[in-house]
Amino acid sequence: MTRPDLHLHTSASDGVYDSAQIARLVQRAEVTLFSITDHDTLSGLPQAFDAAYDRGLAFIPGVEISTEGDEEVHILGYGVRAEDPVLCSCFEKAARERMERIQGMAEKLKQLGLALPMDEIQEKAGFSVGRPHLARALIEKGYVKDMQEAFDKYLGKGRPAYLPRATMTASQAISLLRDRGAVPVLAHPGLIRWPMERLLPMLQVWQNAGLRGIEVYHPANQGNYAFWDRLARQRDLLVTGGSDFHDGTSSHGQIGETASLWPQACADGWALYRACKR
C-alpha cells in the first residue's frame, strides 16, 4: 500500500529541512509517494528528484501559490517542471514585489517617526518577508505592545503604513498552472473562513478556470474529511492530501500523519501521479 504525503515544505521556502533531508524523513515515516510544495518557488525541486531517485521513492514535483486577499487561498500545482521559465519568472517577480511592499511600508513607518532596522528584519525573514515581521520589529522597539496594536494602528488595511499586496487571484494562479501543464489543486479549504454560501460558488468559478482537485486530507480540514471527500468526488475533482510539514513543531502537520486518516490514499495518490504524467 502506498502512503502519500503530497504537501511538504523545505528550506527553499519557510521549511527547515532541505529536500534531501525531507526525503530521508519521508522514508522514515514510511511514506512512499511524496511531493515538495514550497511557497512560490521551484528551487527545492531539482535536489528532491535526486533524493527521491536515490531512495526509491515516488515523487511529484509541486508548488504552493499564495493568492490575493486576506484569506488563506493557496493553490497547489502538481507536475510542474522544475525549470519552467514562465513560472520561475512569475515567482521572481512576486518575491521582488513582496520585498518592495515591505520596504515601502517601512518607509511610511519611518515618516511617522518609527524607524526600524530593515537590514536585520530582512535577514531574519529571508524569502517570505511580510507584515508580521514589521509588527514584531515594532514590538521589539517598544513602539507598540503587541501584534494586534501593530496592525490596528499602523499595518492593517487602511492604516497609515499600509500598502496593498500585488498578487495573483486564485483563478489566475489556477489558469497559469493549467497553461504550464500542471494540475491545480485547492489547498486546505478548511483555512478559508468564508461561509459555504460564498465558498461553494467560488469553487465552481475555480473549476471553470481549470481547478482539478481539492486537498481534502490536510490537518486544517480535520473533522470535515468526509464532507470534503464527498464534495470533491461529486464534482469530479481529484482528492489529495498532505501534512503541510514545515519543521516538525506542532504548528504544522507531521510527515505522513494524514495518510493514516485517508481511506483511499493509495488509489487517490496514484490518480494524481497519473494526472501529472498526462
Ligand SMILES: [Zn+2]
Ligand atoms: Zn498553504
Ligand SMILES: [Zn+2]
Ligand atoms: Zn503549505
